[in-house]
Amino acid sequence: MKQTYEKYNCLNCKLDYQVFVAMRLFTTLCVFLLTLLIPYGYVIAPFISVIYFLFFEFLFLDVPLLRRKSKLESEAPLFFTIVILHLEENKNIKKAIESACLVTDSYLAKEMQKVTNASSIGLSLSKTMEKMIAKCPSEHMQRILLCLSEEHRTGNDLLSFLKKEVEQLEDKNHNKKVRKKKAIFYKQGIYTLLICISMFFLYLLFTLF
Amino acid sequence: MNFYKIGIQLLIFCLLFFFLFRFLCMEKRKKRIMLFTLREREERKAPKVLGVDFISKILEKMVIFNQMASYYNKYIYEDSILRKGMDFISLKVIGGFFVTLLYFLQSLIGGNFAFEKGCFSFLIGVLFTDVCIFIYNKKKTRIEFSSLLNSIFVMYNSIKVGKSIETSLKDSIKQGKGNTKKELKKVLEDLEIGLSLSESFYHMYERTSILFIKEISIILRLLNRNDINAMKVFDILLKKALKEQKNREELIKLRNRNYISALCFALLPVGLLFFLMVESSSFVILMKSKYIHLWMGIESLLYIFYIVLLYKLVRSRRG
Numbered sequence: 168m169k170q171t172y173e174k175y176n177c178l179n180c181k182l183d184y185q186v187f188v189a190m191r192l193f194t195t196l197c198v199f200l201l202t203l204l205i206p207y208g209y210v211i212a213p214f215i216s217v218i219y220f221l222f223f224e225f226l227f228l229d230v231p232l233l234r235r236k237s238k239l240e241s242e243a244p245l246f247f248t249i250v251i252l253h254l255e256e257n258k259n260i261k262k263a264i265e266s267a268c269l270v271t272d273s274y275l276a277k278e279m280q281k282v283t284n285a286s287s288i289g290l291s292l293s294k295t296m297e298k299m300i301a302k303c304p305s306e307h308m309q310r311i312l313l314c315l316s317e318e319h320r321t322g323n324d325l326l327s328f329l330k331k332e333v334e335q336l337e338d339k340n341h342n343k344k345v346r347k348k349k350a351i352f353y354k355q356g357i358y359t360l361l362i363c364i365s366m367f368f369l370y371l372l373f374t375l376f
Numbered sequence: 377m378n379f380y381k382i383g384i385q386l387l388i389f390c391l392l393f394f395f396l397f398r399f400l401c402m403e404k405r406k407k408r409i410m411l412f413t414l415r416e417r418e419e420r421k422a423p424k425v426l427g428v429d430f431i432s433k434i435l436e437k438m439v440i441f442n443q444m445a446s447y448y449n450k451y452i453y454e455d456s457i458l459r460k461g462m463d464f465i466s467l468k469v470i471g472g473f474f475v476t477l478l479y480f481l482q483s484l485i486g487g488n489f490a491f492e493k494g495c496f497s498f499l500i501g502v503l504f505t506d507v508c509i510f511i512y513n514k515k516k517t518r519i520e521f522s523s524l525l526n527s528i529f530v531m532y533n534s535i536k537v538g539k540s541i542e543t544s545l546k547d548s549i550k551q552g553k554g555n556t557k558k559e560l561k562k563v564l565e566d567l568e569i570g571l572s573l574s575e576s577f578y579h580m581y582e583r584t585s586i587l588f589i590k591e592i593s594i595i596l597r598l599l600n601r602n603d604i605n606a607m608k609v610f611d612i613l614l615k616k617a618l619k620e621q622k623n624r625e626e627l628i629k630l631r632n633r634n635y636i637s638a639l640c641f642a643l644l645p646v647g648l649l650f651f652l653m654v655e656s657s658s659f660v661i662l663m664k665s666k667y668i669h670l671w672m673g674i675e676s677l678l679y680i681f682y683i684v685l686l687y688k689l690v691r692s693r694r695g
Contacts, residue, residue: 348630
């Protein structure tokens with residue numbers, strides 16, 4: 168349950184966690200009752216409801232989380248490059264983030280805007296940053312944000328570490344692209360096999376007529 | 377069936393009548409308003425060879441076509457024959473009429489003219505011209521990344537010397553080649569109008585749809601802020617471009633490999649069918665049956681779907 172709560176927290180969803188859990192339980196119960204109505208339902212119902220219970224989490228938590236992670240990671244290198252540029256020009260972290268938000272105008276920028284907005288209300292930047300770290304699904308991003316908050320807290324120069332992390336993130340994005348390109352070959356093979364089988368069965372069907 | 381045919385014909389006639397009516401109304405209104413307006417601006421005219429100019433003049437009077445023409449404005453180039461977005465619409469119309477004429481000639485020989493088929497062939501002609509325009513545009517906007525990298529390097533160097541952004545852009549245009557040079561010229565034109573560098577690069581991204589150019593435009597937004605040094609911005613740009621070039625080379629290799637494999641895979645189903653034709657005795661029975669056309673139709677549709685799928689898989693967004 169703790170893992171699910173952490174995942175849910177990362178999603179940045181407006182719906183309350185308890186409502187989500189209640190919905191999950193209620194719909195599972197509905198599925199259980201519905202499957203009881205079909206023949207041999209008393210045997211199948213427990214299995215189907217367990218599968219549904221697990222699938223619900225996958226569909227409504229894991230998939231959006233992956234999407235959010237990839238979106239944030241793809242936008243992060245550019246955003247943090249601009250932040251680093253501002254830090255190199257001796258600007259403070261809050262101003263650097265604000266400026267990067269203004270310049271990039273992306274999904275990540277909107278997320279980071281919340282951090283600066285919260286700090287402008289009166290909260291400390293390191294605290295709001297901690298909250299953001301808890302909401303961030305990517306490990307690299309978490310490290311970068313932690314680095315920024317530590318720099319803000321202690322005042323040490325951690326720019327070289329930040330640069331390395333951003334470079335790693337860029338490499339990771341590139342590797343993802345390469346992996347996708349490599350997987351195309353296997354996809355082509357599967358499609359060809361499916362088409363050949365369907366063509367052959369069509370031929371058999373028409374010769375029978 | 378006959379009732380259905382008459383219905384379609386009536387619908388097409390109604391549409392034609394509606395367009396004619398709107399056209400006449402607009403013409404009347406235009407004549408009335410023209411008395412109180414300034415003279416029309418003279419524009420560069422399209423060639424009269426295919427009657428493009430003549431059709432454009434007629435179509436310009438219709439609001440719907442004007443809206444459609446605005447979409448084609450991005451296809452206008454300095455050296456292209458067509459000068460306005462409307463010229464593309466007229467070219468499409470001419471393409472449609474050409475295919476309809478071909479169908480008409482064929483039906484004259486065969487003696488089986490059908491009105492619906494004529495309309496359908498007109499649509500095919502229009503779509504075919506659209507596809508041709510799209511391919512032409514892709515060819516025109518294809519930018520070699522290495523030349524773009526060179527241009528960025530020249531700009532960086534000029535700024536390092538102390539020149540202004542506009543002068544550095546002019547320098548990069550001098551050094552540039554092919555389509556990159558043309559695109560950078562357009563960027564310079566945008567700058568001269570009064571747009572910022574990032575905005576003009578964003579327009580370049582819209583024309584070429586290369587994602588890296590979008591990144592350039594985002595980074596160049598920093599130039600609008602006074603607190604950032606232009607040299608540092610271009611330094612970052614150059615570093616990013618160099619890394620992108622390295623990554624791109626690797627991706628292009630993989631993409632070429634995928635193209636070759638797709639070509640080989642595309643031939644496999646054809647080979648299977650050929651094998652069935654030669655080896656299987658039941659193929660003769662199928663050839664004699666009345667369902668042969670249906671079978672061929674479904675098989676060819678399946679194959680077209682498969683080819684499109686393969687193409688979509690291999691083709692990647694210009695990143």
